[in-house]
Amino acid sequence: MSPGLWGWIALACAIAYASKLLGYGLPAHWLSNPRMGQITTSLTVALLASLTMMNTLASGTHLAFDARLGALLAAAVALWLRLPFLAVVVIGALACALLRWWHM
Amino acid sequence: MGLSIAAATGLYGISFGALSIAAGLSLAQTMALSLLMFTGGSQFAFIGVIAGGGTGAAALGAASLLGVRNAVYGLQMSRLIAPRGPWRWLAAHWTIDESAATASSQIDASEQRRGFWVAGAGVFLLWNLFTLAGALLGDALGDPRRFGLDGAAVAAFLGLLWPRLRAREPVALALVCGLVTAAAVPWLPAGLPILLAAAVGAIWGWWRSRARPALASVPDSSGSPS
Numbered sequence: 001m002s003p004g005l006w007g008w009i010a011l012a013c014a015i016a017y018a019s020k021l022l023g024y025g026l027p028a029h030w031l032s033n034p035r036m037g038q039i040t041t042s043l044t045v046a047l048l049a050s051l052t053m054m055n056t057l058a059s060g061t062h063l064a065f066d067a068r069l070g071a072l073l074a075a076a077v078a079l080w081l082r083l084p085f086l087a088v089v090v091i092g093a094l095a096c097a098l099l100r101w102w103h104m
Numbered sequence: 105m106g107l108s109i110a111a112a113t114g115l116y117g118i119s120f121g122a123l124s125i126a127a128g129l130s131l132a133q134t135m136a137l138s139l140l141m142f143t144g145g146s147q148f149a150f151i152g153v154i155a156g157g158g159t160g161a162a163a164l165g166a167a168s169l170l171g172v173r174n175a176v177y178g179l180q181m182s183r184l185i186a187p188r189g190p191w192r193w194l195a196a197h198w199t200i201d202e203s204a205a206t207a208s209s210q211i212d213a214s215e216q217r218r219g220f221w222v223a224g225a226g227v228f229l230l231w232n233l234f235t236l237a238g239a240l241l242g243d244a245l246g247d248p249r250r251f252g253l254d255g256a257a258v259a260a261f262l263g264l265l266w267p268r269l270r271a272r273e274p275v276a277l278a279l280v281c282g283l284v285t286a287a288a289v290p291w292l293p294a295g296l297p298i299l300l301a302a303a304v305g306a307i308w309g310w311w312r313s314r315a316r317p318a319l320a321s322v323p324d325s326s327g328s329p330s
Contacts, residue, residue, distance in 0.1 A: 008160030009133055012150055013140035015168045020143075021196040023178020024187075039309035040173045041268075042277060046305020047170050048145070048265035049278035050298045051152050053285040055258045058297075060157050063289055071255030072262060079266045088263045089119045089256045096255020 067099035113202065113227045114234040119260050120147060121238020122245070126253045127155035131239050138235040142228065143200050145264055146171045152257060153295045162295025169302045177204035184208070185217045198224030277308055 056072045057063045074095035078088040117138070124134040129151060137147045146167040153163035178199045181187075184207050187195040198220075207220035245251055269275050281301040288297035 005129070005133065005154075005160050008164050009136055009141075009150075012146070012164040012167045013136065015164070016141045016143055016146055016171045016174070017197060019168070019171045020174045020178050020199045021193075023175040023180075023199065024182040024192055024196055026175075026179065035310065035313040037176065038313035039306055040176050041274075042309030042312065043169060043302060043305045044145070044173050045265065045268050045274045045277050046281040046301050046308070047149065047166060047298065048261060048268070049281040050285040050301030051149055051166070052258065052261040052265055053282040054156055054289065054298060055152055055254070055261055057286055058156050058289045058294070061290060061292075061294055063286060067252070068255050068258050071252065071258045075259035075262045078259075079263060085116050085260075085263050086119065089259045092259020092262075093252035093256035095252070096258075097250065097252030100249070100252065 067096045067103070070099040071096040113230045116144060116260075117231045117234030118238035118241065119256060120144065120151075121235040121240075122242035123148070123155070123238075123253060123257050123260065124151045124235075125239050125242030126257075127151040129154065131243065134235060134239045135232070138232050141167070142197060142231070143171055143174055144231070145201075148257075148260060148264065149298075152261065153298060155254075155257065156294050158295025158298075159293070162293075162299065166295065166298045166302070169299070174199055177201070180204060181207060181220060184213075185220045195220070195224070198228060200224070200227065202227050273312070277305065280308075281305060 052072070056068045057065070059066075071092040075088050075092040078091045083091070120138070121134055124137065124147075125131070129137075137150065141147050141150070149170045150163045150167040153166050154160075178196060181195060181199055181204060182192075185195065203220050203224040206223035207216045210216040210219045242253075245253070265278060269278060281304055284304055285297045285301050288300050292300065
């Protein structure tokens with residue numbers, strides 16, 4: 001891999017650690033105020049929803065409706081059935097692989 | 105509870121290792137993320153953006169924004185477990201969803217402290233071991249699409265999101281952000297639609313906080329890891 005990606009990895013790791021450490025150093029009232037809590041909660045939901053959608057539909061900078069939609073549906077059913085995380089991931093992969101195989 | 109958290113982490117680590125290799129990262133880069141970043145949601149975000157063809161800068165942006173919640177956990181943990189001296193540096197590194205949730209679920213102060221350190225150390229050890237196992241497995245599998253590993257990534261992100269959708273409001277927010285992402289993909293460079301959705305989420309949170317008090321920010325420990 002290019003050295004450029006290593007640079008981004010190092011920087012992202014440093015920022016991740018700084019965020020954690022920040023909580024131990026900041027004055028309590030700053031982060032514990034309700035507004036910060038609400039923004040953090042919403043930000044997390046927004047990012048995960050966006051990542052789910054991007055991994056389902058994006059193919060570079062195009063939208064593609066393919067076997068990954070089947071993976072999304074199968075994973076949703078598995079989660080609704082309260083299966084453990086790995087089972088959900090494996091079911092997603094299986095659904096995707098089977099749909100692709102069946103289409104070819 | 106410790107055992108179930110450890111098992112979940114192990115299985116989750118295998119998925120991360122395999123998907124990271126499928127995204128095009130090397131074994132060393134995959135391990136660097138698990139050892140040094142050590143916050144699963146951000147790690148998945150980082151490789152998810154790279155897999156989608158996004159730049160390193162976009163991957164860094166998504167991972168860093170997803171890590172903001174760890175600052176809130178850090179604040180809670182600095183009060184609950186009050187680490188001293190060099191322990192504070194280690195405590196910060198091990199401040200993640202699982203350790204914060206374990207500590208917060210205990211009532212007694214010494215149990216809170218014990219829960220934090222046991223969950224933090226256990227998850228750190230297992231997360232890295234299983235990332236390595238997953239990465240080696242991913243290397244052996246070859247073409248990731250043949251085994252539906254791109255479908256596994258979809259399932260993994262939905263699995264991280266799911267435990268946070270217990271009320272109507274986060275469901276509405278998730279749907280809006282999903283639509284914004286899909287609408288933005290054809291128009292923006294790869295990776296940026298995620299940051300656009302993040303901006304929508306932050307504005308939504310800011311707006312909602314004027315309307316009513318905040319939700320609890322520590323997830324309960326029975327949920328999926330992130």
